[in-house]
Amino acid sequence: MGRKVLIVTGDGGESYETLYAYHRFLEAGYDPIIAAPSKRRLHLVMHDFEPGWDTYVERRGYGIEADTTFANVTVAQFEAVLIMGGRAPEYLRNDPRVLAIVREFAATEKWIFAICHGIQVVIAAGLAEGRRLTCYEHIRNELETVGGTYSTEEAVRDGRIVTAQTWQSHPEFYREIFSCLESG
Numbered sequence: 462m463g464r465k466v467l468i469v470t471g472d473g474g475e476s477y478e479t480l481y482a483y484h485r486f487l488e489a490g491y492d493p494i495i496a497a498p499s500k501r502r503l504h505l506v507m508h509d510f511e512p513g514w515d516t517y518v519e520r521r522g523y524g525i526e527a528d529t530t531f532a533n534v535t536v537a538q539f540e541a542v543l544i545m546g547g548r549a550p551e552y553l554r555n556d557p558r559v560l561a562i563v564r565e566f567a568a569t570e571k572w573i574f575a576i577c578h579g580i581q582v583v584i585a586a587g588l589a590e591g592r593r594l595t596c597y598e599h600i601r602n603e604l605e606t607v608g609g610t611y612s613t614e615e616a617v618r619d620g621r622i623v624t625a626q627t628w629q630s631h632p633e634f635y636r637e638i639f640s641c642l643e644s645g
Contacts, residue, residue, distance in 0.1 A: 464642075465491040467542045469559060469582070471497045474546030476505035477628045478576055482543055483525065485635055491642075496534050497527035498556065504606060506547055507626075508577075516599070519548070531558035534563040540642060546577025546627070550594025554585035563588065567621070568643065572641050576625040580604060583622065593617060594624040627637060 466486050473594035479495075486493035493640045497503055507522040516541050536542075545552065548606060553559045563586040566573050575583050581603065583589050589609035594617055596604060615630035616623060616637045623641060625634035 463492050464506060465492045465494055465539045466642075467536075467539045468493050468495045468545060469502065469542060469553065469562070470495065470505070470525075470533075470547070471549040471553055471638040472504045473548030473552075474503060474505050474545045475577060475628065476507050476525075477545065478503065478631075479595075481546050481628065482545065483633055484594055489553055489639060490531065494528045494539070495525060496562075497544055498531060498553075500527050500530050502526050503505075508547060513542050514624075517582075521635035534562050536562060536569065536571070538612075540564075541572035541574060541638075542566045543638075544575040544582045546579045548578070550578045550581040553570060554581045560586045570621055571596075572638075573622045574624075574634075574638055575622070576630070577627050579625055580624055583624070585610070588622065592619045592622060594619060594622065595626050595630075598628055606624075607636075 483493045492634045502524045505521045505522040508517040511518050544587050577597045593610045595612040604611050616633035623637050
């Protein structure tokens with residue numbers, strides 16, 4: 462396979478975001494490696510919007526196999542990390558192994574990509590302060606509380622971090638991701 466990209470998710474990760482990322486990287490000749498708390502089939506979810514609801518609804522989504530565990534990740538093997546959205550980030554942001562991985566990507570000046578709720582991991586890793594980022598609109602307060610600037614753009618690049626709002630941002634997000642990866 463080609464160059465490796467680490468995809469971080471777990472149970473409750475957003476199904477469409479995860480599968481889209483996995484297939485998009487394969488299509489472009491990259492080797493996407495899914496990392497989770499344990500190596501097994503993950504229970505992913507679908508978040509969508511319905512009239513009459515003040516927030517999104519959640520349904521069971523497709524599953525996907527985790528290729529490795531956070532404990533077995535060697536950052537030096539990867540060009541980038543992509544932190545998926547969904548509900549998984551709400552508990553992954555409390556995992557010291559995940560935070561150490563993301564901080565090592567930052568320290569070694571590798572690409573960090575996050576979509577939707579994935580920014581919760583970026584925030585918990587202490588990487589959002591002073592940055593212009595985007596995310597699902599209901600995470601805005603968390604971002605601003607730590608000193609980040611919220612953008613309403615679908616996808617935003619600030620240094621070596623690229624963020625996106627939701628799966629509806631895929632076109633803008635992946636154009637930016639591949640522009641970054643191809644630039645080195």
